[in-house]
Amino acid sequence: MYADIAGYSSSKPLSLALPAYAYGIAENAKGLAPPPVEEVLQTPEPEPEPEITENIQVICVPKTDKIAYLTFDDGPCETGKTLNTIAVLDLLAEYDIKATFFVLGVNAKKYPDIILRQFNEGHEIGNHTYSHVNPATVDDEKLIRQVRTTNTIIKKITGKKPTIFRAPYGSPLTVSQSKGIGMRRLGWDLDTLDWRGTSVEKIIEKVEKACKNGKKRIRILFHDGHSQGLREVIDLLISHGYCFDTLKNYKLKK
Secondary structure, X not given: OEEEEOOEEEEEEHHHHOOHHHHHHHHHOOOOOOOOHHHHHOOOOOOOOOOOOOOOOOOOOXXXXXXXXXXXXXXXXXXXXXXXXXXXXXXXXXXXXXXXEEEOHHHHHHOHHHHHHHHHXXXXXXXXXXXXXXXXXXXXXXXXXXXXXXXXXXXXXXXXXXXXXXXXXXXXXOHHXXXXXXXXXXXXXXXXOHHHOOOHHHHHHHHHHHHHOOOOEEEEEEEOOOOOOHHHHHHHHHHOOOEEOOHHHOOOOO
């Protein structure tokens, strides 16, 4: 747009070409005082863009078909007999490994910041009931209520509802329980028994045996508050050519 006010014309845009008296003419016609020249020429500073944190799920694209799935039950926790959830997350970040955490609703409610960190760092969060009830010893209604309550807590923290479930004690579910829960149930292939205080040497021995037996996909069970030998297990799996992925991408071998 070009200016042509009170006999004044210009080949430049209005905001840059008009002298102060021209503003006075235009504004006084409205009964308003002319704005200062500095105010007219001032360019507003751009507003800073909001910081957005996204949950980025990294899907493993291995050079081979050997994939290890590190999973951690019963967390999150700030203290533990060996490690804790924060120490586990720090170690996984060091190796840039994405893992799966089956969390208890009661702990998620207590440590929402840890849940949010797990989510923001690209780990998969699964449901492990609210208070670690055994599906074999509770009625269906209580089990389903525990699962739904935990889903609600996690979604409130992360904005995302879990899609995978692991039953405490690895207990099988009845048809009615499975239908009521309505989630994909995933177990494990190798239990480190870290919660029993199993030595690092014994854990390594079990993992080494699984590797030498040619197992292509290994779902390994740790617990947040224990996880002794985690670094050694990671190093061993890498030496055998395994990459790592979350259970969300786990598929049974056909």
